[in-house]
Amino acid sequence: MLVSDWLSRILHQSLSFVFMLQVLSEVLGTVEARAQLVMPSLLPALASNLGSTNQQIRSTATTAMDALVAVVPPGQLLQSSSHIVMHSSSVRSKVILVEKLGGLLPQVYRYQPQLVVKQVLPTAFALAQEARGELKPPAVQLLAILAQLMGAPALLGRAAGVNSVVESQVRDLLLSGRA
Numbered sequence: 001m002l003v004s005d006w007l008s009r010i011l012h013q014s015l016s017f018v019f020m021l022q023v024l025s026e027v028l029g030t031v032e033a034r035a036q037l038v039m040p041s042l043l044p045a046l047a048s049n050l051g052s053t054n055q056q057i058r059s060t061a062t063t064a065m066d067a068l069v070a071v072v073p074p075g076q077l078l079q080s081s082s083h084i085v086m087h088s089s090s091v092r093s094k095v096i097l098v099e100k101l102g103g104l105l106p107q108v109y110r111y112q113p114q115l116v117v118k119q120v121l122p123t124a125f126a127l128a129q130e131a132r133g134e135l136k137p138p139a140v141q142l143l144a145i146l147a148q149l150m151g152a153p154a155l156l157g158r159a160a161g162v163n164s165v166v167e168s169q170v171r172d173l174l175l176s177g178r179a
Helices: 002-030 032-050 055-071 074-087 091-111 113-129 133-150 152-162 164-178
Strands: none
Touching (some): 032 074, 032 091, 055 091, 074 113, 091 113, 133 152, 133 164, 152 164
């Protein structure tokens, strides 16, 4: 009896959370101007739920994240997303956030290339160092986008400025993306 009560409570909390995420994704469009104010606390919460093992929570969090991306300026999202990717322990969350970052990069780089260099390059280089398994394809994709925007020689030059190991890993990942 005790286990069934516990499972019932967990299911109820899970469904409540899914409902909250659904409402959030609908509300973000209507409060577009104020979404920037809640973004610093909302994005980390969404990111942690992107890595949920519960498919319904993960799917709903992805929908809410898409709604947030639609209403918050790309430069602001880029800064927060880069920080979360750099410090997150959830591989699933990192994979999804790196994909979102890749979509934001061209928009931001066109007008604020220094922001991309300052915020995204350290994240990309950190990903290059841990790029294996599920993280390798998004790391390759992110580096390929950066190489396309900045030029591969400039990207490799920045990587060499960190150290020779990072430069080698970035070079290897760029080459593996062309294969």
